Amino acid sequence: MPQPIIRLADVRLSLESRAGVVEILKGITLDIARGQSVAIVGPSGSGKTSLLMILAGLEKATAGDVHVVDRDFNALDEDSLALARGEDVGIVFQSFHLIPTMTALENVALPLEFAGVTGARERASSLLDDVGLGARVDHFPAQLSGGEQQRVALARALAPRPKLLLADEPTGNLDGKTGRAVVDLLFGLKRKSGATLVLITHDERLAKECERTIRMADGRIVSDEQAVVAA
Numbered sequence: 001m002p003q004p005i006i007r008l009a010d011v012r013l014s015l016e017s018r019a020g021v022v023e024i025l026k027g028i029t030l031d032i033a034r035g036q037s038v039a040i041v042g043p044s045g046s047g048k049t050s051l052l053m054i055l056a057g058l059e060k061a062t063a064g065d066v067h068v069v070d071r072d073f074n075a076l077d078e079d080s081l082a083l084a085r086g087e088d089v090g091i092v093f094q095s096f097h098l099i100p101t102m103t104a105l106e107n108v109a110l111p112l113e114f115a116g117v118t119g120a121r122e123r124a125s126s127l128l129d130d131v132g133l134g135a136r137v138d139h140f141p142a143q144l145s146g147g148e149q150q151r152v153a154l155a156r157a158l159a160p161r162p163k164l165l166l167a168d169e170p171t172g173n174l175d176g177k178t179g180r181a182v183v184d185l186l187f188g189l190k191r192k193s194g195a196t197l198v199l200i201t202h203d204e205r206l207a208k209e210c211e212r213t214i215r216m217a218d219g220r221i222v223s224d225e226q227a228v229v230a231a
Helices: 048-055 078-088 104-114 120-130 146-158 176-193
Strands: 006-017 020-032 037-041 063-068 089-092 164-168 196-200 212-217 220-226
Touching: 006 048, 020 048, 020 220, 037 048, 048 063, 048 164, 048 196, 078 089, 089 146, 104 120, 104 146, 120 146, 146 176, 164 176, 176 196
Parallel strands: 037 196, 037 212, 089 164, 164 196
Antiparallel strands: 006 020, 006 063, 212 220
């Protein structure tokens, strides 16, 4: 039986504040299977984005075990974590985080070029075709709508062909129709690539499209629900 792509054991995160130490995550134990689509939902302040940051290697757990894509994240330094993200973890944020002085093609090609991938621009062009922006490759972010910028961000996240795709409120800055189009695209590309998808969302309708929904409150997992598949 294959190892889970994510294995967390008693993960805790504490951060310093003016009022003292604040416990953000309070003992998260979680396995996620390869190829699964998982929604993480919960109110603001429940710890869901902090959990995603740990899965991305952008935040170090204060305690507990963090294994992501066959790597022990606790044992890696910043350079090794950056390498892990570049090879195996794609991230889509609510804010698009595109480089404003680069075209859509350059934004998507950049992580591939950093990784020394041969044919980076050709792959980036193909991905922009996949997200419906083949005619916009030479446009800068300011020349693109919000939905188009999020599609560029999605193409960039998928460019290294990651095994794990993390999405933090990917439709949060989009209107309903545009958000729906991005969601359809996200799930379609997930199926095409075979990647595991972990999706942070407050949208219950979106969560129901995932195979599994994990609910958080006050830094803890309070429920873990498998989708009911119709006969």
